Amino acid sequence: MSRPARQRLAAPTAAMLPRIGDSLSFLYIDVARIVQDDTGVKAFFQLGDDVRRVALPTAALGCLLLGPGVSITTRALSTLARHGTTVICTGAAGVRCYAANVPDSLPTRWLETQARAWADDAEHKAVAHRMYLRRFGDTAPATATIAQLRGLEGQRMKAIYRLLAQQNGLRPFRRSYAPEDWDGQDPVNRALSAANTCLYGIVHAAISAIGCSPGLGFVHTGTSHSFVYDIADLYKAELTIPLAFSLHDATDPDGQARRSFRDGLKLFRLLPRIVADIQTLLDPDDGTREEDAEEASEELVDLWDPDLGRLAGGTNYSQD
Numbered sequence: 001m002s003r004p005a006r007q008r009l010a011a012p013t014a015a016m017l018p019r020i021g022d023s024l025s026f027l028y029i030d031v032a033r034i035v036q037d038d039t040g041v042k043a044f045f046q047l048g049d050d051v052r053r054v055a056l057p058t059a060a061l062g063c064l065l066l067g068p069g070v071s072i073t074t075r076a077l078s079t080l081a082r083h084g085t086t087v088i089c090t091g092a093a094g095v096r097c098y099a100a101n102v103p104d105s106l107p108t109r110w111l112e113t114q115a116r117a118w119a120d121d122a123e124h125k126a127v128a129h130r131m132y133l134r135r136f137g138d139t140a141p142a143t144a145t146i147a148q149l150r151g152l153e154g155q156r157m158k159a160i161y162r163l164l165a166q167q168n169g170l171r172p173f174r175r176s177y178a179p180e181d182w183d184g185q186d187p188v189n190r191a192l193s194a195a196n197t198c199l200y201g202i203v204h205a206a207i208s209a210i211g212c213s214p215g216l217g218f219v220h221t222g223t224s225h226s227f228v229y230d231i232a233d234l235y236k237a238e239l240t241i242p243l244a245f246s247l248h249d250a251t252d253p254d255g256q257a258r259r260s261f262r263d264g265l266k267l268f269r270l271l272p273r274i275v276a277d278i279q280t281l282l283d284p285d286d287g288t289r290e291e292d293a294e295e296a297s298e299e300l301v302d303l304w305d306p307d308l309g310r311l312a313g314g315t316n317y318s319q320d
Helices: 005-009 074-082 109-119 121-136 146-167 179-184 187-209 226-232 236-246 253-264 267-282 292-296
Strands: 026-029 032-037 040-047 050-055 063-066 070-072 086-090 097-101 303-305 309-311
Touching (some): 032 074, 040 074, 074 086, 086 187, 097 187, 109 121, 109 267, 121 267, 146 236, 226 267
Parallel strands (some): 032 070, 063 086
Antiparallel strands (some): 032 040, 303 309
16 A cells, blocks of 8 residues: 555655755655646645645756656646756655656756766776775775775675674575576576666666766776666665675565665665765866856857866857
8 A cells, every 4th residue: 555645745845855965956756747837837646536736846856766656747847947947757655766857957067067077087997996996984994996996895895794694594695696697596686686776766867857867887897887886775774785684584585675665765864875976976176067057058058178177158159
């Protein structure tokens, strides 16, 4: 049974919109109809025989997450696009990302930062190095090579599995993922695979919201979700692995993992945290965090010059 309507309704209120460093906000809505009327974009929620109307602060929204049961009109989508709002179709509580509508006005600052770092071998290595160190904290030497960090990460994961197995009275655990024999896997592996899928959805939503590419990974490569896997790995030891081991005796481990992850997740805290982590990993020396929302209000794009860098758009550069 779904959550009570009034409990669901608590999410889409302007007062609950968190602000993050670059003025992006996230709002999740499910079981509603979103339309554009003469005064703005409204969400209509059916509460028994009553209908509640909520005005959406489109100008302040960086990302609107549409969960199950949502219908939206073309006019409402057009308004959101004009205000630079990314609209993402997600699973319940935002735990999957099915499609993303990124407005043309979304600044490419972070996409360009990501692409430059990905294409430059030295900076690519530096970002991958920061990703590994983020997982270890101060326990890994800053001078370790990528190969050494990869080995240390393998040892760390084995230690986490061993500790959680002991705490839950289980035999030594071995991670496996076998979709062709899903029902034949042990409950912990099934729960972990399901919870990780939920985490990938949230990370994908955050990446899309700031305009980065989910395919340009630094640790992972060869798939259109490489960067999603890079960022998701930062949170697995904290979020999904302990949850999976807690469901070791569950009769429906994958279903319970999805529901527990959804119901226990602090969605409005994790999304801004992911965005901030991405920005820090890609550009750790940037202390200004230009406001993407303000940049999105500019209708003109810049021009690129191989010697001068960015040049103002909307200017006639004829020498006549």
